[in-house]
Amino acid sequence: MKIVSLVPSITEALFDLGLTEQEIVGRTKFCIHPADRVKNVSVIGGTKNINIDKIKTLQPDLILANKEENVKEQVEALMDDFKVIVTNVENIEDNYYLLKNLGKFFHKEDKAQLFNLKIYDVLTKAKIHTRIKTAYLIWNNPYMTIGYDTFIHKILEETGFENIFGHRKRYPEITTEDLAAADLIMLSSEPFPFKEKHIEELKTVYPDKKIMIVDGEAFSWYGTHIAKCGDYFKELIQEVNAEIVK
Template identity: 65%
Template sequence: MKIISLVPSITETLFDFGLTKNQIVGRTKFCIHPKNLVREVEVIGGTKNLNIEKIKSINPDFIIANKEENEKLQVEELAKDFKVWVTNVGNLEDNYYFLKMLGNHLGMAEKAQLFNLKIQEVMNVAPPKTPLKVCYLIWKNPYMTVGGDTFISDVLTKLGFENIFKNRKRYPEISVEEMKEADCIFLSSEPFPFQQKHIDELQELLAGKKIMLVDGEAFSWFGTHLAKREKYFDDLLKIVATKL
């Protein structure tokens, strides 16, 4: 079977399941994991700017897309000629069923179950008595955060944090003033590449607040990625505890 993946976390998941470059025949330019394997797979554009003609020339048996990551019109165009699975992973439960369905499709149900069990283990942390209030920033100019109906927010919750914007939808714009309600402010490494200078800028406006950089992949990449982030989350929780 020849598969094209239109999402970085899906590409990583396919390789984690054990598929090879002969089976994964197309991926986006943002597919970066596993580094030593993805570089041997044909690039078919960006997640929101697919090269439709190149995909047609590859003639895949199966294309895996995502409702949030890919453009609807482009996916619909591909669906005219190819079998397309449009995934929609908005929380950890969705991720469980995504892996289960993928395992069934690939004839690897047992491997999917092992990944799901590992993810449950990783996310089974001892929550603090009082959830730490967090503002998770994904963008600057304007500042944008995550609402309660996002995968990132669900991961935060499972780790024992309280998203102070959990009553908002999707990715709302927020003000610096609104951030004052948080105990911690997380600056994600993606999609906006926050750096130390951005912490310094916010620290001047939010004196005394705990502001830190976090790995955006750990919070936003669905599929098998979470199964490999146990140490990162353990270390993060320890660091947060020492900062408060």
């Protein structure tokens, strides 16, 4: 079976489940894991600007897409010629069934179950001592954050952080003043690549707040990725517990 994946985290999951470069024949330029394997797979554009003609030359038996990450009109155009499965992962339960269904479809049920158990273990152990009012920023100029109906929000909640914008939807724009209620400000490494200079900019307004860069993949990549983030979450939470939690 020849597969094209339009979703970075699903591409990673397929390789983790044991599929090969002979089966995964197309991926987006943002599909970067595992690096030693994806380099051998044809790039078919970005998640939002798919090269449909290139996909046609690959003649895949299956295309895997995602409701949020891909453009509806582009996915529908592919449906005219190919079998397309559109995934939708909004929470941990959705992620469980994503892996379970991928495992069943590709006859990798045992591996899928092992990853689901590992994810459960990681999230069970990744708990801060007490809930901390947190702002998680995904974009700069303008600042954008995450609402209750996002996967990132669910990971924050699972690990004990209280999203101060948890009453908002999707990815709202905010101002610097809107961050006043946060005890902790997380600057994600993606999709906007926040750096130390952005911490310093916010420190001029909020010198007493804890402001830190966090691994955007750990909070936003569903599929198998969370299973590999146990050490990262442990270190992150230790740092927050030491500096904020009294």
